[in-house]
Amino acid sequence: MQLIRVDALKPGMVLGEDLYGSEGELLLAKGQELTALHIARLASSVFEAVAICDNAVCDNDDLDSAPSKQIISETLRRNTTLALTSFYKAVHTGQRNSPQLFQRLKLHLEEIIDEILHDQGIVINIKTLKRYDDYTYQHSVNVAIISIAVGASMGMNRLALSRLGMGALLHDIGKIFIPKDIIRKPGRLSPEEHETVKQHTVLGYRYLSEHWDVPIEALVGVLSHHERCDGSGYPYGLRRERLSQEAKLIAICDVYDAMTSERPYRKALSPSEAMEHIIGNSGILFDEDLIERFFAKIEPYPVGTPVLLSNGYRGVVVENHKNALMRPKVAVGESEESNMCLDLLNDPRWWDVTIIGVDRKNNQECDPV
Numbered sequence: 140m141q142l143i144r145v146d147a148l149k150p151g152m153v154l155g156e157d158l159y160g161s162e163g164e165l166l167l168a169k170g171q172e173l174t175a176l177h178i179a180r181l182a183s184s185v186f187e188a189v190a191i192c193d194n195a196v197c198d199n200d201d202l203d204s205a206p207s208k209q210i211i212s213e214t215l216r217r218n219t220t221l222a223l224t225s226f227y228k229a230v231h232t233g234q235r236n237s238p239q240l241f242q243r244l245k246l247h248l249e250e251i252i253d254e255i256l257h258d259q260g261i262v263i264n265i266k267t268l269k270r271y272d273d274y275t276y277q278h279s280v281n282v283a284i285i286s287i288a289v290g291a292s293m294g295m296n297r298l299a300l301s302r303l304g305m306g307a308l309l310h311d312i313g314k315i316f317i318p319k320d321i322i323r324k325p326g327r328l329s330p331e332e333h334e335t336v337k338q339h340t341v342l343g344y345r346y347l348s349e350h351w352d353v354p355i356e357a358l359v360g361v362l363s364h365h366e367r368c369d370g371s372g373y374p375y376g377l378r379r380e381r382l383s384q385e386a387k388l389i390a391i392c393d394v395y396d397a398m399t400s401e402r403p404y405r406k407a408l409s410p411s412e413a414m415e416h417i418i419g420n421s422g423i424l425f426d427e428d429l430i431e432r433f434f435a436k437i438e439p440y441p442v443g444t445p446v447l448l449s450n451g452y453r454g455v456v457v458e459n460h461k462n463a464l465m466r467p468k469v470a471v472g473e474s475e476e477s478n479m480c481l482d483l484l485n486d487p488r489w490w491d492v493t494i495i496g497v498d499r500k501n502n503q504e505c506d507p508v
């Protein structure tokens with residue numbers, strides 16, 4: 140089984156996982172043979188890559204057994220997304236105080252922390268976090284998962300992770316109070332509309348502090364997740380020394396997940412492209428120490444990524460080494476050394492070979508250049 144980008148799917152491929160819509164409804168079941176119609180539907184959704192049952196692209200014993208180990212279980216991720224959807228909808232329809240729904244969110248957050256603490260060796264394949272056809276809720280859950288995973292890798296204790304996770308999960312709650320036509324506008328926002336959207340930080344902070352017993356660290360995360368280290372952010376233009384660790388970490392996770400998500404008005408960047416953008420702003424917009432922690436937990440080239448190598452080969456990443464994420468195993472296609480795997484970390488023959496970029500022309504095949 141491997142992750143295949145939606146634009147590289149072909150009729151006849153067999154789905155290796157269940158796919159769900161924003162209400163938790165089953166869209167396509169595992170084992171479904173994809174038709175052209177299914178693929179067209181997926182292409183117009185927010186799914187970027189799906190697991191496909193297939194023969195491995197090269198001999199690799201690990202592929203069938205562990206194609207993409209997930210940071211938390213699919214069930215928990217779905218339940219958290221559904222709980223967040225219900226909470227947002229209740230608040231939106233005027234039920235500003237829904238204790239059961241809020242309790243459910245807190246419960247799921249604790250479960251997420253449990254699962255992440257249980258296996259801290261896992262690095263995150265961002266593509267496995269893009270499986271629901273609804274951006275708003277999936278994005279918030281993703282930001283929470285990634286923030287908690289990075290926080291755990293930094294040695295934060297359980298209480299600190301709960302506070303961080305709560306801020307991350309609810310970071311955009313203030314958008315409920317912004318007119319929908321502005322939030323959902325597919326094109327560029329006017330300066331006035333942009334100013335309106337910027338209010339979501341203060342509105343979210345105010346709503347949570349007035350209605351719920353939310354820890355101050357989480358509230359500050361919500362209020363400050365658009366602040367930037369150089370003071371160029373909003374709502375107050377605070378500089379790095381006045382920003383909390385939670386706010387600076389949520390900011391990185393928020394931007395990374397947003398950039399790697401397909402939006403109606405732009406294509407998703409690849410994980411490595413988003414990584415380059417964030418690293419390019421290291422110490423300027425984002426905290427450099429946190430960036431280092433962040434990219435020790437995130438795969439820049441998830442399994443299934445088509446890549447260009449400095450020796451001229453095109454290939455597909457088939458396995459990541461968790462302590463050397465820039466040096467994965469890459470399957471290259473038919474050549475003299477047909478269907479071979481280049482282990483960029485362990486095989487001295489390839490130590491001088493680097494990945495020079497994502498191969499956007501070759502989303503699945505392994506043809507050499």
Ligand SMILES: [Fe+2]
Binds near residue numbers: 310311339364365
């Ligand atoms: Fe935001």
